[in-house]
Amino acid sequence: MAGSAQPRQLAFSLPHAESLTREDFLEGPGNAAAVALIDRWPDWPARTVMLTGESGAGKSHLASIWAVNSGARLTAARALTAATVPDALATGALVIEDVAPSAVDERALFHLLNLARQQQADVLMTARTLPATWTFDLPDLASRLRAVPVVTLASPDDALLRALIVKLCMDRQLTVDESLVNYVAARIERSFAAARRAVDLLDRESLRLGRPVTRALASELLRGPAA
Structure with missing residues (x-):
């Protein structure tokens, strides 16, 4: 029917495996x-x-x-x-x-x-x-x-925070580049919980909107001062 609204894609919170091996532990x-x-x-x-x-x-x-x-x-x-x-x-x-x-x-x-x-x-x-x-x-x-x-x-330093963002994305099978990682790291507090929240938000909204996880998407979702 002309003019009818497109159905919204539902975002399901699917379980994702997090690797807990010695090789996958991020040191700092x-x-x-x-x-x-x-x-x-x-x-x-x-x-x-x-x-x-x-x-x-x-x-x-x-x-x-x-x-x-x-x-x-x-x-x-x-x-x-x-x-x-x-x-x-x-x-x-x-x-x-x-x-x-x-x-x-x-x-x-x-x-x-x-x-x-x-x-x-x-x-x-x-x-x-x-x-x-x-x-x-x-x-x-x-x-x-x-x-x-x-x-x-202790809380992560800048290098560990960026590495954590990459690992969290990999655990969710999200493909990210350095510009995205640096952008996210600069706009969240330096904490493990903040990194997890940011990646979770990007993952959910990417699925809901049917868009890849990019710096452009991050700029729409994250608010905060650049580091």
Whole structure:
């Protein structure tokens, strides 16, 4: 029918695989200490260690690398209970993701740390904030966590931010060029979360509009000062 509106293309949020191998981990000055910690296992400063950093900083990626090397099981802090503690340490190594006062059974975690010490098991915890800032009902747990060696993954420098944008695009099978990457990097805050949001926006809008991911599309979607 003449003059009828063209149907809009729907944008579906499809799952995309993110490679978590050692070769695909992006290294930079801000995460060098964390990478060194993972690479030097089992020569750790203590049997239990912690990685901290903002969302998307690479904590889970490094934890996955270490789990492959050590045979560690992986569990979310929220899933840890007193009943699951013995099985969690069955392989002698364990990753506990996203530890936080509001996201963990305090008695279960305290029991696990004690049992890990008795069994000489290795434990790698990840968290967004430093244990020194946490408040627990169990003083002994707070004291134990504050004694755990902590390595923090810092915000990315300019080179790592651009490399991250490229990797995120590759994970989504998006073809990008250097001009686009530089444009995006100059117009987002220097953080892992901002890079992920920008690439997600470009991917969704590219699909919705039926357009390739280009610098022109980025200029329409991103607002911010050039670096």
